[in-house]
Amino acid sequence: MVRVVVRRYAVKADSPAAGWVPVSYPIGAGSVELRWGSRDNILALCRGYTRPRGRPIVGDVWLAPALRGKKNERGVKYSALVFGRMFAKIEALLGAFVLHVHPDNYAAKKLYSRLGLQPTGKTTAKGLEVWTSPLPRQ
Ligand SMILES: CC(C)(COP(=O)(O)OP(=O)(O)OC[C@H]1O[C@@H](n2cnc3c(N)ncnc32)[C@H](O)[C@@H]1OP(=O)(O)O)[C@@H](O)C(=O)NCCC(=O)NCCS
Numbered sequence: 079m080v081r082v083v084v085r086r087y088a089v090k091a092d093s094p095a096a097g098w099v100p101v102s103y104p105i106g107a108g109s110v111e112l113r114w115g116s117r118d119n120i121l122a123l124c125r126g127y128t129r130p131r132g133r134p135i136v137g138d139v140w141l142a143p144a145l146r147g148k149k150n151e152r153g154v155k156y157s158a159l160v161f162g163r164m165f166a167k168i169e170a171l172l173g174a175f176v177l178h179v180h181p182d183n184y185a186a187k188k189l190y191s192r193l194g195l196q197p198t199g200k201t202t203a204k205g206l207e208v209w210t211s212p213l214p215r216q
Pocket residue numbers: 138139140141142145146147148155157158178179180183184185186188189
């Protein structure tokens with residue numbers, strides 16, 4: 079069985095992953111990088127960035143190509159398993175967040191819907207869709 083242990087790091091421009099998953103947003107205090115895998119073999123990553131105003135933003139959602147579309151032995155997509163944990167952790171640490179996604183990125187949008195995120199109907203100046211995590215439950 080493959081154990082999914084998500085580890086938390088500070089976001090740094092010289093993160094070992096920054097070479098192929100570049101840091102996308104200004105790094106606010108308390109921003110987090112979540113990783114699954116070992117230091118030498120990162121299997122999944124995403125970052126939660128704090129911002130001076132507005133909700134935190136999640137970016138740099140990345141799953142190793144070998145695991146894309148793949149399921150574990152229980153038939154659960156690795157993407158849903160790993161990012162379900164990562165997004166819950168980011169919500170717990172930073173609160174409800176937004177996320178920007180290219181309208182043609184069907185794999186990402188299907189994953190986000192599966193995890194309960196919702197499109198707000200807004201787009202950024204660059205034409206990216208703005209999605210949001212659920213508000214904290216009362
Ligand atoms: C985004 C990412 C994490 C998704 O993980 P994944 O394992 O590739 O995707 P999944 O297999 O979980 O889900 C993809 C779903 O979208 C569907 N899909 C993919 N391309 C599609 C298309 N062109 N049209 C319709 N559906 C499509 C797949 O059929 C699948 O559906 P299913 O789960 O019901 O079978 C991964 O592809 C990745 O790391 N991509 C590169 C980085 C990236 O784009 N990050 C997101 C930035 S916002």
